[in-house]
Amino acid sequence: MHSTLKASVIISTYNQPEWLDLVLHSYSTQTNKAFEIIIADDGSDERTKEVVDNFKKSKDLLVKYIWQKDEGFQKTKILNKAIGLSGTDYLIFTDGDCIARNDFVENHLRRRRKNNALSGGYFKLTEAISFLVNKAIIDSQECFDKNWLIAHGQPKSFKLNKLTRSKLKSRVLNMFTPTKATFDGMNASCWKSDILAVNGFDERMQYGGEDREVGERMMNNGIRFLQVRYSTICVHLHHKRPYKNESAERRNLEIRKATKKHKTTYTKFGINKD
Secondary structure, three states, X not given: OOOOOXXXXXXXXXXXXXXXXXXXXXXXXXXXXXXXXXXXXXXXXXXXXXHHHHHHHHOOOEEEEEEOOOOOOOHHHHHHHXXXXXXXXXXXXXXXOEEEOOOHHHHHHHHOOOOEEEEOOOEEOOHHHHHHOOXXXXXXOHHHOHHHHHHOOOOOXXXXXXXXXXXXXXXXXXXXXXXXXXXXXXXXXXXXXXHHHOOOOOOOOOOOOHHHHHHHHHHHOOOEEEEOOOOOOEEEOOOOOOOOOHHHHHHHHHHHHHHHHOOOOOOOOOOOOO
């Protein structure tokens, strides 16, 4: 293990090179740089690797890239491979369409606790604003500024509170939010040993709750999820979801029902296939 690194940021991606380019840039702005990046690529074409290679050359961050052949939505498989590639004892999971605020890693690291995992959220940008965001706007952090967003057409809503920089306000909102703390793959973190203990993601699962299920097994195994949705901030770039698939979602629900009913803590379809 790299002694100075405190976390591995695992970013899942599939054929969104323009978005990934911006997301990676947001990690070069982090206030705490004691992390490695692992790109978990579920079968993208060459453009994604080009983005990763260019970022590696231009930034002084440790970046690992892992790719698998495109065989439909197989995110759980590539995430399990990424966990195996990680060189630290703390894992932060996010997606290649979520731009991290400059204190994102710092706040995940500051809030980590033994026997706990952290449950964050994201703030969804409109399609028009998503296309306005560029590296200069990430550098200035304007895409996390509610006044800038409203001025550019983002609808006013309570959700803009997700962008607060007030520590007191974020603590109060984390405490009182009705949203349950769960494992949401776009913004969650845990100790590597805790996700290995449940054998990682269930590789039978495709799109729809596949991240929630690993969290449910971790909870069954005694891990408590803490709410940090107002502290670990990222904004989500707009895109379509062509991989949504009703039969896969139904199957996923069946697996999650069984996990709940039997209080399952370990999947046979995870990292170790014994």
